[in-house]
Amino acid sequence: MKLTNNISLFFIALIFVSSCTQKSENENSFNADDMIIRISEIEIDSNYLEEYISILKEESEASVRLEPGVISIYPMFQKENPTEIRILEIYRNKDAYESHLQTPHFKHYKTTTLAMVKSLKLIDMEAIDEESMPEIFEKLAKNE
Amino acid sequence: MKLTNNISLFFIALIFVSSCTQKSENENSFNADDMIIRISEIEIDSNYLEEYISILKEESEASVRLEPGVISIYPMFQKENPTEIRILEIYRNKDAYESHLQTPHFKHYKTTTLAMVKSLKLIDMEAIDEESMPEIFEKLAKNE
Numbered sequence: 001m002k003l004t005n006n007i008s009l010f011f012i013a014l015i016f017v018s019s020c021t022q023k024s025e026n027e028n029s030f031n032a033d034d035m036i037i038r039i040s041e042i043e044i045d046s047n048y049l050e051e052y053i054s055i056l057k058e059e060s061e062a063s064v065r066l067e068p069g070v071i072s073i074y075p076m077f078q079k080e081n082p083t084e085i086r087i088l089e090i091y092r093n094k095d096a097y098e099s100h101l102q103t104p105h106f107k108h109y110k111t112t113t114l115a116m117v118k119s120l121k122l123i124d125m126e127a128i129d130e131e132s133m134p135e136i137f138e139k140l141a142k143n144e
Numbered sequence: 145m146k147l148t149n150n151i152s153l154f155f156i157a158l159i160f161v162s163s164c165t166q167k168s169e170n171e172n173s174f175n176a177d178d179m180i181i182r183i184s185e186i187e188i189d190s191n192y193l194e195e196y197i198s199i200l201k202e203e204s205e206a207s208v209r210l211e212p213g214v215i216s217i218y219p220m221f222q223k224e225n226p227t228e229i230r231i232l233e234i235y236r237n238k239d240a241y242e243s244h245l246q247t248p249h250f251k252h253y254k255t256t257t258l259a260m261v262k263s264l265k266l267i268d269m270e271a272i273d274e275e276s277m278p279e280i281f282e283k284l285a286k287n288e
Contacts (some may be wrong), residue, residue, distance in 0.1 A: 030288070032205040039183075056272060061273060062272065074232075074281075075273065077272060078269060079270050095252060101199055123222055123224075124222070125223060126206075126223050127220055128201050128220060128229075129201045129204065129219065134284065134285050134286065135209065136284075137218075139174075140281035140285070141281045141284070141285035142285070143173045143278045
């Protein structure tokens, strides 16, 4: 009987520990409903393209590395029209986006590139398959 | 002297093993120069939007899961204009893309949605920061 009690206690402890781990994982994870997903469409003055790309690359790398609220910033340009920039931007929530706008790296990007930008459209998007987002980006993150 | 020889042999073996591991990692990883990166811009007939989204979701999930050459397919719609679909598509190389077009799930998507599509533009993109791609998508993959 004592052994059975000990075994029961062991399993109760195990369930408790595993539920705590689960909770801490959930606290770290993002919530698809709160996320801001955007495609920015930016046209650059061709005289400044190289300079613009170098500043954007530095800013987006810093944002992902330094800001937990910046989930992803993926900048691209159109092959047939390299002055047409497209950026996939994913922020954890509205607060994370507001705080991103106040960072030194974003402010530096904004002020130094202002005169290089011919047009700018910020288009809010919604993901079609929110549950599969980790699987969708797994190979990219693992480089495999 | 014998001990020094043994230590040398141990380090030579260690370097050999680690270089083999490195090689196998590189064989699995993707090469940014070969990758096909695309944003598809698709306008859907509003009468079929729900049906289209359901078929697209199924097709893109299957592509990423079943095809090692499909690195990522991330479908979205514009919040203010939900019939405007945008899909970020990343294929390992041209062969992987050609083979994707021959899969049963892609063929099913293409034939069942043909009449629902009002316009379709396939825009080839280039990534601005190729080296940082794993870091850019790390939080999405880890759901953190």
